[in-house]
Amino acid sequence: MTRAAASARPALRPELCKGCNRCVDTCAQGCISPGGEVDPLTGLVPIDLSLDACTGCGLCVEACPEPWGLRFDDGAPPPAAAAAPRDLPGEQLPLPGGGALVLKGAHASAIGALLAGCRHFFGYPITPSTEGAELMARVLPGLGGHFVQAVSEVAAVNMIYGCGGAGLPAMTFTSSPGFSLMLEGISYLIGAEVPGVFVDVMRAGPGLGNIGPEQSDIKLLCRGLGHGNTRAIVLAPATPQEMLDFTLLAFRLAFAYRSPVMIAADGYLGQMTGRVHLPGALVRPGLPAWAVHGDAAHRPNLISSIHLAEVDLEAHNERLQAKYARMIDAEQRADLYRCEDAELLLVAANTPARMAKGAIRALRDEGIAAGLFRPQTLWPFPVRALRPLLERTAALLVVEASDGQLEDELRLALSHAGAGAGIPIHHVRRMGGVLPSQREIVAGARAALAGRARA
Amino acid sequence: MTTFYRRFERHDHAAGLKGETTHYCPGCGHGLIHKMIADAVEALGVQDRTIAISPVGCGVFLHYYLDVGNSQASHGRAPAVAIGHKLANPDAVVVSYQGDGDLASIGLAEILQAAQLALPITVIFVNNAIYGMTGGQLAPTTIMGQKTATSPRGRDRGMGQPLRMSELIAQIDGQAFVERVALFDARQRKRAARAVEKALRLQVEGRAFSFVEVLAECPTHLGLTPVEAERWVKEQMVPVFPLGVKKDLGADAAPPFEWPTPSFDPGRVLAALGGPAAAPERFCDGFPRTAFGDDVGLKLAGAGGDGAQTAALLLTKAAIQEGFDATHIPSYGPESRGGTSYADVRIAAEEVLSPAAPHPHVLVAFNAPSLARFGPEVAPGATVIYDSTVVPAPASLGPAAAVIGVPCTAIARELGQPMVKNVVAVGAVLGATGLFPAATLQRALRQALHARPALLPVNEAALARGIEAAGRRPAGGTPTPDR
Numbered sequence A: 001m002t003r004a005a006a007s008a009r010p011a012l013r014p015e016l017c018k019g020c021n022r023c024v025d026t027c028a029q030g031c032i033s034p035g036g037e038v039d040p041l042t043g044l045v046p047i048d049l050s051l052d053a054c055t056g057c058g059l060c061v062e063a064c065p066e067p068w069g070l071r072f073d074d075g076a077p078p079p080a081a082a083a084a085p086r087d088l089p090g091e092q093l094p095l096p097g098g099g100a101l102v103l104k105g106a107h108a109s110a111i112g113a114l115l116a117g118c119r120h121f122f123g124y125p126i127t128p129s130t131e132g133a134e135l136m137a138r139v140l141p142g143l144g145g146h147f148v149q150a151v152s153e154v155a156a157v158n159m160i161y162g163c164g165g166a167g168l169p170a171m172t173f174t175s176s177p178g179f180s181l182m183l184e185g186i187s188y189l190i191g192a193e194v195p196g197v198f199v200d201v202m203r204a205g206p207g208l209g210n211i212g213p214e215q216s217d218i219k220l221l222c223r224g225l226g227h228g229n230t231r232a233i234v235l236a237p238a239t240p241q242e243m244l245d246f247t248l249l250a251f252r253l254a255f256a257y258r259s260p261v262m263i264a265a266d267g268y269l270g271q272m273t274g275r276v277h278l279p280g281a282l283v284r285p286g287l288p289a290w291a292v293h294g295d296a297a298h299r300p301n302l303i304s305s306i307h308l309a310e311v312d313l314e315a316h317n318e319r320l321q322a323k324y325a326r327m328i329d330a331e332q333r334a335d336l337y338r339c340e341d342a343e344l345l346l347v348a349a350n351t352p353a354r355m356a357k358g359a360i361r362a363l364r365d366e367g368i369a370a371g372l373f374r375p376q377t378l379w380p381f382p383v384r385a386l387r388p389l390l391e392r393t394a395a396l397l398v399v400e401a402s403d404g405q406l407e408d409e410l411r412l413a414l415s416h417a418g419a420g421a422g423i424p425i426h427h428v429r430r431m432g433g434v435l436p437s438q439r440e441i442v443a444g445a446r447a448a449l450a451g452r453a454r455a
Numbered sequence B: 001m002t003t004f005y006r007r008f009e010r011h012d013h014a015a016g017l018k019g020e021t022t023h024y025c026p027g028c029g030h031g032l033i034h035k036m037i038a039d040a041v042e043a044l045g046v047q048d049r050t051i052a053i054s055p056v057g058c059g060v061f062l063h064y065y066l067d068v069g070n071s072q073a074s075h076g077r078a079p080a081v082a083i084g085h086k087l088a089n090p091d092a093v094v095v096s097y098q099g100d101g102d103l104a105s106i107g108l109a110e111i112l113q114a115a116q117l118a119l120p121i122t123v124i125f126v127n128n129a130i131y132g133m134t135g136g137q138l139a140p141t142t143i144m145g146q147k148t149a150t151s152p153r154g155r156d157r158g159m160g161q162p163l164r165m166s167e168l169i170a171q172i173d174g175q176a177f178v179e180r181v182a183l184f185d186a187r188q189r190k191r192a193a194r195a196v197e198k199a200l201r202l203q204v205e206g207r208a209f210s211f212v213e214v215l216a217e218c219p220t221h222l223g224l225t226p227v228e229a230e231r232w233v234k235e236q237m238v239p240v241f242p243l244g245v246k247k248d249l250g251a252d253a254a255p256p257f258e259w260p261t262p263s264f265d266p267g268r269v270l271a272a273l274g275g276p277a278a279a280p281e282r283f284c285d286g287f288p289r290t291a292f293g294d295d296v297g298l299k300l301a302g303a304g305g306d307g308a309q310t311a312a313l314l315l316t317k318a319a320i321q322e323g324f325d326a327t328h329i330p331s332y333g334p335e336s337r338g339g340t341s342y343a344d345v346r347i348a349a350e351e352v353l354s355p356a357a358p359h360p361h362v363l364v365a366f367n368a369p370s371l372a373r374f375g376p377e378v379a380p381g382a383t384v385i386y387d388s389t390v391v392p393a394p395a396s397l398g399p400a401a402a403v404i405g406v407p408c409t410a411i412a413r414e415l416g417q418p419m420v421k422n423v424v425a426v427g428a429v430l431g432a433t434g435l436f437p438a439a440t441l442q443r444a445l446r447q448a449l450h451a452r453p454a455l456l457p458v459n460e461a462a463l464a465r466g467i468e469a470a471g472r473r474p475a476g477g478t479p480t481p482d483r
């Protein structure tokens, strides 16, 4: 307390006085004067106090910028240490079964978020991701939730930081240019270990580009989540059903790892309508022990990514590295289609993976043993599932709607794993809002195998 | 003073004096403002509920000191972080603490939006007319003529005039309390303390957005002693940044904000999503035995208002309700510039592999450009249906097995509802290919029109007329325009 009983008098430990002298002139009784001696502990010159005439008015205390500088000793005992907060677990509430729903990918993802217990959406409209946001805007108010259209993607990601920091599931829908704007904030989320789910409905770039589908952000998602040593799980759905399932999963992973989780969707997938089954339960979220929730239990907590001392920041980085290692170990996911006997392995994610599936059927009809290796996590790349397939593989064919961003992930993963040496890697790529067509993939596959025959 | 940590453990592990003194320079205004916040929190009895958002700037280490929930924001974004916290837990008392670079430069958009939303959060804006932490550079609030590291000859016209944030915030509509205060003498400090307490109280009562700008001393970068700096603020800053209440439109009397309670009730959630889908009755007897195998591709193409997408969605829904897999992808690609909007539909017994239909088994063309563009691309043995009211009979479509003109537009006009020409076309698809029984699509129509039942009869009639019109066509390779 600044003020105290009239009889009380200010007290000062000289080593806590910085000698700013802001208090000196406030004392009408002249009790305070600039000091004359350097304090040996601080090297500063504290004030001189002589309190004979002090009336206890407290103006000097109000003038002192130091919390434990000039003050009335209120005699209050130091507060008892608060009990350490505990995790309040979430709950699964059963959903009645029913028939299949017919949903757009973006809507399926939004519904996944709602079923994951997300009641907070923060975003900025950007095509082709707006359908997801619009569903949230329609539904959230009726469920006691909050939809905030932020002033920009920069604000949106920081609202997620606040809401996630408070321990609640929060999300956004965005598309490539908006995702670029969010990267600084995502680095803060990773650094401060704040959960949040980002659905990036990737569109064609660079720059304003167009609103056609592209897998344009794979390098950002896997290698470029803002500044610093950042990594986050990147889920890559290929169907409306996976848009729902992966969004649900993303929230679970975000809280399990205290980390943002990315969902890489492409423009087609957001717009694609398909068959979607709801899960058997929805989630009522809990409240993690680490949250800064604004209540007594969580008062001791701090959400922050600043570690001023190099040793502290390095230790923090080491902790994050250990977390990334756990993700690499536990979260690799892949879908294998007709890989059992495949000598040509197509590698593709998102909608291009479906074009690739169509091509595989056509290739099989021609007698070519082709299979599809579909990473469902772009990071960590599911190299563990790929490795055993390589023994039979004569060639890899990466099918993607980008300039080779998926292929780079594949090559890095193979190289780190010391696998795949000698297996040629071919590609079918489209850019600019165009997906590789089945016909192009079939032609690419034939060429890949013909190349091998010549070699 | 229990709202301060007794020892500042986060300050370099509280080694030595760092456990009890701030990191601020001697005489810096920040410490005074921290104390005012601490006092207000204590007076209002909200220490457990308070969350302080530290900015980037000299106030970055606010969390060393205030024994409340703490969150550290990126540069300028503290109001956005505060909104996230407040909406997560409206019971929390959220204080965004920001300097002038943070709030009035890099974070302009965030603070203006926070003021516009006028949620009951509190912003404490420390204006000391300079960038402290980065070493004394020009701030948006640096006054004219003031020398800084990046205005070595003094702020001049080319650097713009100082920004008066309180006035800017005050002119935004909404329930808000905005006051500018100072710290340069005992009287100002008392006023400042009162303003901070009022700002927090308005939030605790849930009434208004509260914004307190504090003119503060940065003796270090003014190159002045703390006492000289107080005088500088009084003489140089106050004329530019007049003190006082800038807005208080009865904030005390504003009705408290009403906060919803989040619901996780499965019934309510399902209702919000349009109700649980009952497992539907099936009218098909196994996957349709067409000439197209177990993975049928359809393309519906026309101009913007032709209803190709709606028709495609109808077919997709109908297929899924029959227990098949189906997809629909709309395309408004570069073709739309030529007036073409097309939809790809795939229907598969088990799983749609590729959702695209570049070489469809069934093409529906609502206009001539669509037929010209997609007709030559159809799969061998395909069925092509075109609106013969508006599309002249094509010469030849190569591999297509059946090219059927159906006067979709004319039939729809006859029915008195030109909009239903797409449903006529859907009927024609059924009639020509036997893809689904009529009942499958009748159900899809009923569901699509459940909110507009008056339109159901004309749609059902359109479906029936389409089936009939195409069903009369003989299968064969010759184009057979209806008229």
Ligand code: SF4
Binding pocket: B023, B024, B025, B026, B027, B028, B029, B030, B058, B128, B132, B133, B217, B218, B219, B220, B221
């Ligand atoms: S640089 Fe200025 S604002 Fe920063 S601590 Fe020092 S006096 Fe305070």
